[in-house]
Amino acid sequence: MNDDSTRWDERYRGEEFLLGTEPSRFLFERIEEVKRLCPGRRALDIACGEGRNSIFLARHxxxxxxxxxxxxxxxxxxxxxxxxxxxxxxRPVNLETYRIAETFDLIINFNFLLRDLIPQEVAALTPGGIILFDTILESPTAPVPHRKDFLLQPGELARLFAPYPGTILFCGEYPDSATPTAKLIYHHSK
Structure with missing residues (x-):
């Protein structure tokens, strides 16, 4: 077992859910738009933790x-x-070495940043598929401890998705929030 696995196992070990049982607010607010845009109903939840967003998607x-x-x-x-x-x-995987081999209509990537995984996520989308991305933005109010390489820089999320054949339907940054985040909705070209 590696250090990341051990660290997260300890965080999740309690009976309560670390981030609760409600889905991400961004996902909750955008679910009807996502359902309308998605060409199908196969979804991938990157770094799903205890499953709160996966469960929400399955309910939909x-x-x-x-x-x-x-x-x-x-x-x-x-x-x-x-x-x-x-x-x-x-599925238990180390996302630093995992390769996405299937295709999905929706990929969500919340509270996790591995820049090298983004090209795989885009490549794994079906034509017309959607990526919802919501993760921590570097800011003086960013929660600690976080390694700098796990934090988005201002303007970075849009730059990461700009080269791909699709449309950024939404991109927002919230540096002054209690947890500063950047959010994006990417719609893959058909």
Whole structure:
């Protein structure tokens, strides 16, 4: 087991859910738009943790694959999905070495930044597919401890997606929030 897996296992070990059971606010606010735009209902949740966003997507008719490094977080997510009878496949992976081999209509990447994974995410989209991205932005109010390479720089998220054949439907930065974030919706060309 590597250090990241051990660290996240410890965070998820309690009976409570670390980030709660409600989905990301960004996902919650955009779900109807996402459902309208997505060409199908296969979704990938990058760094899914305990599954709060995967469960939310499954409740909205998506067949969800959730990837995470923490077996403890994934076990909680599997139990939750099983209790609700939802279509979720939770897989333990190290995203630093993982290669996305399937295609998806929707990919969500929340609270996680691995820049080298972005080209794989775009390549894994079906024509007309969507990426929702929401992660921490470097700012004086950014929560600590975070390594600088795991924080987006101002303006970086739009620059990362600009070269791809698609449209950035939304991009916003919130540097003064309690947790400063950058959010993006990318629509892959058909």
């Amino acid at each position: 008719g998506f067949s969800v694959t959730g990837l995470d490094i923490s077996p403890v977080g994934l076990a909680k997510a599997r139990d939750w999905a099983r209790r609700e009878g939802l279509d979720c496949d939770f």
